[in-house]
Amino acid sequence: MKSPTADAPAPSGAAARSPHADAAVTVTDLRRRFRSAVALDGVSTSFRRDAVTGLLGRNGAGKTTLLSLVAGQDVPDAGSVRVFGRAPFEDASVLARTSFVRDDQRWPDDFRIGHVLDVAPAFHAGWDAALARTLVADLRVPTRTPIKKMSRGQTSAVSIVLGLASRAPLTIFDEPYLGLDATARQLFYDHLIADHAEHPRTVVLSTHLVEESEALLEHVVVLDEGRVRLDADVDAARALAWSVAGPAGVVDRVVGDRPVLARHGLGGLASVTVEGRLDDDARRAAAELGAEIGPVSLQQMVAALGASSADAAGGATPARDAGHAPDAPHHHPDARRGARP
């Protein structure tokens, strides 16, 4: 893991956005509301062509809504979506190059995996029947059971088969690992890496298993409460925060007035995730005072962003920071100071 360093790119506001000139997908100031619930509140981001982008965030952050809009399955209230340079909604040329199976995809009652394998080639020009058969065998998808009667993991496997074998230039996986056992998840990751290397395409992976899928991702977009909290290459994202641990008073002195993403305490000890580059002053203070400074993982970063948002929103329990005492989190009275709106 790359440590946050002084030469790491600095965050620009809450989200270090990096619009790509070679983007397959660009969304600008996207807004979507469902009655009184705001699902997306001014989302602007892009997904780089032929890269694997992770779409991360807590439940209800707006991930599936964003993916639906990108896949042309919904219409925004405001803002724009461009996929391969065109608005995707009702654009046959874009949709024919898109695969998006929802995490809660509905199927006809009597639909079996054989039906999927039968019809998919009619929709996806790049459909690889041999890969589909291999995936069905590897992931042990039942061939005689209607998809509706399959277990959660088996249904996820069907979505993986459809997404991977489609070879769609824009392939979207919406939490594809739900219910999958560890072996099946590893098979998915292995197949995705191998197939993407052979047939590069734009892949967007919505996931909560940040640690597991970190190695796949080149870029991450973190959503929270309908807004982009982080938009950066994975390496850069890791360098956008650092952690400090030690006696609470010492930690507070090291942190000073820097923006705090998450804070956990146990007895007189504290661990704080700080947003921003690790600077020489902090490094020096930690060394002098005896606090331990370290990098954060992507998982910690995402959890901290969610925690800071919940905290700013008014006292929701913060997400647990991996690797810290999980059963006694509390917030420092000053912890909100650095929380982004």
Added chain:
Amino acid sequence: MNATTAVLRLQLVRRGTWFVVPLVIVGVTAVVTLVIQLAIQRALGVPPDAAEWIEGARGTAVLQWGLSGYLVSLGVASVASVFPVAGALGTTRRDFTTGTLLTHAVASAYLSAVLVALLGLELLTGHWFLGIYLLDTTLLGSGNAAVLVLVTFLGSLTALTIGSAFGAVWLRFGPRGPLAVSAAVVLVLAVALLAAAPQLADLAQVFEAWWLVVAAGAVVALASAGTAASLRRAANR
């Protein structure tokens, strides 16, 4: 393969639903008709070739009732349960609507072909050797194959497209959608009936069969337009 025919393939991939179940319904209704007509023959003691028997037996409509219920439900399912899959496969709503309408036309043609073949058998066997009138009925043209094909095709297409419209309204507006549409249709028909009531006798005298063809065409067009309009903003989930 273009997008419309891809949707046709998606719909028809469940061959049992589209091609086998209707045959089973036809078989079951045939048996029911056979039993009922034989029972009536025995009860009344009329010979199968008696003019009054033929006139009465030709009034049967068991087959139409049996098939129409299934076709409406099939129309609902062809939209409500397949639309989400079509979306996942990258289909536009427009292509889904036209592909589904094409599917309904193919299914209606298939049913017409099956029934006209059975009518041929019925006529060849002297009404199944027992004077049983299953397809040689008044509603289906009294043995006229062209009328049977026309009625079956238009009737099936009408049932399927009405079902698809209700499926689309359900996707767009939830459970209250079909209820509201049903209430509106009943209200419109009731008002129309009451308004036309004084002239009904006159209308009956000048009635022409082709009016039904036009009416069926109008219902199919209206239901298809309703399907397209509802799917335009229906949630794909």
